[in-house]
Amino acid sequence: MLKVKDTLRSTVYLSFDGRVIKTYHGPDAASRYQTEVAVLRYLEDRGCPFVPRILSENPILPQIVTTNCGQRVEHLDSERLHSLFAELEAYGIRHDDQDARNVTYRRSDGRFCVIDFEFATFLGASGTVAP
Numbered sequence: 001m002l003k004v005k006d007t008l009r010s011t012v013y014l015s016f017d018g019r020v021i022k023t024y025h026g027p028d029a030a031s032r033y034q035t036e037v038a039v040l041r042y043l044e045d046r047g048c049p050f051v052p053r054i055l056s057e058n059p060i061l062p063q064i065v066t067t068n069c070g071q072r073v074e075h076l077d078s079e080r081l082h083s084l085f086a087e088l089e090a091y092g093i094r095h096d097d098q099d100a101r102n103v104t105y106r107r108s109d110g111r112f113c114v115i116d117f118e119f120a121t122f123l124g125a126s127g128t129v130a131p
Contacts (some may be wrong), residue, residue, distance in 0.1 A: 004072075009118070014068065019055060023063040024118070032118035033062035039093055039117040040066070048091045050084075050106075050113040069113035070106035084112050094121040 001021070005012035009032065013021045024033045043051050052066035076084075085098045095102065096119040104113045 018068045020052065020066045020068050021063065022066070023061055030059070030062055033059065033064070035120060036116075036118045037064060039120045039122070040064075042122070043091055043093060046091050048088075050087075050111055051117075052113070052115060069115055070104040070108075070111075073100055073103045073105050073112070076100045076103055076112070080112070084114060088114055089123060092123045093117070094123055095119075096121050 001013040001015050003011065004014050008026045009029075010025065011023050015021060022036075024030070037054065037057055040051060040054050044053055050069070052069050054064055054066055056065045057063070081098065081100060081103065084103060085095055088095055095114060095117065097116065102114060102116045104115055105111075106113050
């Protein structure tokens with residue numbers, strides 16, 4: 001496995017078969033895990049094609065295993081970045097960490113994807129935060 005991220009909040013590995021393994025640690029690890037799982041399940045239920053899919057989850061560790069959404073993007077112009085996160089909001093989710101480090105590029109279909117939803121917010125029908 002290849003370690004692709006190791007911060008105070010999480011460690012992420014890329015397995016040789018393409019799975020992404022993310023383990024949460026540090027402050028509010030359980031809450032951040034629960035948020036990311038809820039958001040990814042919600043987006044999958046709505047058919048959002050540009051986010052990872054959860055393959056397994058373990059609230060005890062806490063850890064998720066997801067599909068791989070491609071390679072990290074080195075640079076993305078602000079217009080495209082804004083457009084991608086606006087598209088995500090159309091699915092009812094505000095990312096709340098809208099930075100190029102949370103965008104990948106999937107070569108198989110030429111699609112930019114969004115990752116890392118541990119700080120995301122659910123939006124209501126009017127674009128406000130849902131209760």
